[in-house]
Amino acid sequence: MIRKRFVKVIVIGFLSLSSKGESIYNDVSYSDTTFNLAKELLEKDDVLVPPGDHYVNETIVVPSFKKITGIVGKSKLIAAAGFRGPILVLDGVTHVEITGIAFEGNQNQFSGFSNICNTREAIRKLEGKTQGIAILIKNGAKQCWINTCEFKNFGDACLKMVNAGGRGYPVRVAHVSIANSFCGIDNYGTEYSPTVSASISDCVFGLILDAGNQYFSTCSFNDNKIGLYMKGANKNNSHGSFAACNFSHSKGYSIFCDGIDFGETFVGCQVFDGDIFLENTNGFIFNGGIIDAQVFVMGGKTNMISNTGFLTSYGGGKIHSDFEGLRSRLVLKNNFFLNELGGKDSLLNN
Numbered sequence: 001m002i003r004k005r006f007v008k009v010i011v012i013g014f015l016s017l018s019s020k021g022e023s024i025y026n027d028v029s030y031s032d033t034t035f036n037l038a039k040e041l042l043e044k045d046d047v048l049v050p051p052g053d054h055y056v057n058e059t060i061v062v063p064s065f066k067k068i069t070g071i072v073g074k075s076k077l078i079a080a081a082g083f084r085g086p087i088l089v090l091d092g093v094t095h096v097e098i099t100g101i102a103f104e105g106n107q108n109q110f111s112g113f114s115n116i117c118n119t120r121e122a123i124r125k126l127e128g129k130t131q132g133i134a135i136l137i138k139n140g141a142k143q144c145w146i147n148t149c150e151f152k153n154f155g156d157a158c159l160k161m162v163n164a165g166g167r168g169y170p171v172r173v174a175h176v177s178i179a180n181s182f183c184g185i186d187n188y189g190t191e192y193s194p195t196v197s198a199s200i201s202d203c204v205f206g207l208i209l210d211a212g213n214q215y216f217s218t219c220s221f222n223d224n225k226i227g228l229y230m231k232g233a234n235k236n237n238s239h240g241s242f243a244a245c246n247f248s249h250s251k252g253y254s255i256f257c258d259g260i261d262f263g264e265t266f267v268g269c270q271v272f273d274g275d276i277f278l279e280n281t282n283g284f285i286f287n288g289g290i291i292d293a294q295v296f297v298m299g300g301k302t303n304m305i306s307n308t309g310f311l312t313s314y315g316g317g318k319i320h321s322d323f324e325g326l327r328s329r330l331v332l333k334n335n336f337f338l339n340e341l342g343g344k345d346s347l348l349n350n
Contacts, residue, residue, distance in 0.1 A: 037077075041066055049075040049101060057083050064093040070100040072148055078104040079132070084155065086136040090144055094169075097145040103134040107155035108180050120279065123226060123256065131156050132182070137190070138162040142169035151178045157186035157208075165193040173198060184224075187211045189234050195219060205229050206250075212262065214240035225251040227274060232259035238283070241265040250274025254293055257281040273314040278303055278328075290338070292316035299326035306331070309338040310348060317348060 038060045040047045046067045051074035062068070068088075070076075077087050087103060090096055132155025137144060141164040151158035158178045165171040170193040177199045178184040184200035184207055187193075191213040198219045200206040206221035210231040219242070221227035227247040231237065239262040247254035247269065254274030257264070263283020275294045278284050282301040292311035297303060297320065310316040317337060321330045335348035 037068075041068075049077070051075055053078055055080040056085075056087050059086050059089055061089050061091060062093060062096055062098075065095045067097045068099070068101065069097075070102070072100045073102065073150075075100060076102040076104060079106050079154075081106060084131040084133070086133040086160070088135045090135070090137045090141045090164075092139040093141050093144070095143045096141070097147065098135070098149060099145070099147040100149065102150040103154075103158065104152055105132050105134065105154035105181065107132050107182075108153040120256070120258070120277070123229065123252075124258070133160050134158045136160045136162070137164045137171055140164060140166070141171065142166055144171045146171075146173045146176060148175045149177075151176065151184075152180045154181040157181070157183040159185045161185070161187045161190035161193070161211075163189040165190045167192050170194060172196075178203065183208055184221075187214065189236070190214075191236070200224065209240075210234045210237055212236040212239050215243075216241070216245055217243040218245065220246045220248070221250075221254070222246065222248045223250075226256060227254040228256065229253075230255070230257045230260055230264065232257075232261050232281075236262075238262045238264045241267065242269055244268045246270050246272075247274060248272045253277050257284055260284070272311075275315070294318045294320065295330075296320045296323045297328040297330045298323040300328050302329045302331065304331040304333070305335060305348075306333040308335045308348075310335060311338050317344075319348070 035050055035054060037047065037049065041062060045065055049068060049070040051071050053076050055078050057080040079085055079087060134151050134154050135146065146159065158181050159173065161171060171190055172193065173195040175197045179202045181203050183205040184203050186208045188210045190211050194215040196217050200221050201223045203224045204226065206224040206227045208229045210233050227250045238260040249272065252274065254271045255276045257278045259280045261282055263285060266286045267288055269289040272292045275296060277296045278298065278300060280299040281303060284303040286305045286308060288307045290309045290311065292314045294315040321328055332349045336345045
């Protein structure tokens with residue numbers, strides 16, 4: 001093996017990234033290197049972020065046709081003290097891939113939000129009031145990939161997507177780990193974009209979703225205050241799907257659907273310890289899963305839970321339709337108690 005050793009020093013605007021120690025990657029040794037990602041992106045299409053803690057003090061705008069690759073668990077982009085981000089912005093670009101980077105903010109102060117857990121008005125007022133973003137994807141950005149990245153300690157959203165993606169031109173998110181932030185993923189108007197095997201935990205909001213044609217599979221939303229907050233503010237909201245996802249141990253709601261218009265399907269999903277609340281919602285369909293949580297339906301049109309097993313450790317089987325006197329239609333078919341012999345199954349069906 002031939003190992004090329006060098007020290008590269010660049011100090012030009014945008015940010016100063018300092019690596020301490022020595023690591024080997026593809027026969028290249030980085031030692032006490034100052035690395036300038038913004039400059040690298042202007043010069044190269046394929047940029048390697050070397051291992052180390054790299055502090056960012058200004059937003060980096062990523063051009064089209066770029067690949068940013070790090071060493072998983074070692075290549076870190078960290079928001080410098082006082083810098084709220086975004087660390088990276090993908091603004092109207094195409095064909096950008098970000099792989100193997102750990103993003104770290106400077107805001108880990110989310111224990112104080114416990115008062116929003118079961119107060120819907122407080123949830124609505126709080127969302128959108130914070131700052132601190134790792135990656136912002138916006139304005140029609142398409143054919144973008146976020147793979148095998150880690151995020152923590154951001155005061156707004158780790159991944160914020162605004163009116164990006166589109167039919168045949170998605171923004172793809174896969175195998176990311178997100179923790180200890182205000183919001184894991186915040187999506188307004190970004191459509192036809194799948195998220196696969198995301199793990200989001202210990203956030204105020206695991207996922208804020210106000211977009212149509214979104215698809216989530218094998219994702220986990222655990223130990224958040226609100227697992228999924230699904231909004232109907234966007235004119236083309238909802239009508240997407242969740243498959244084989246887990247919503248567990250939410251301090252407030254596991255799933256809160258707030259005025260969605262066009263339906264959402266949940267297939268093979270599990271909800272434990274954290275209620276489901278549907279307010280003025282139409283077309284929520286939960287099929288072939290497990291629920292151990294209370295279900296509240298307040299207003300709206302037709303929703304359905306079917307072919308689902310209920311457990312009772314966390315209030316499963318308690319279904320409150322027409323909550324607070326607001327009429328709703330909840331269709332219940334082929335549901336059953338998993339820890340009963342069948343005598344009470346009629347409580348879960350109509």
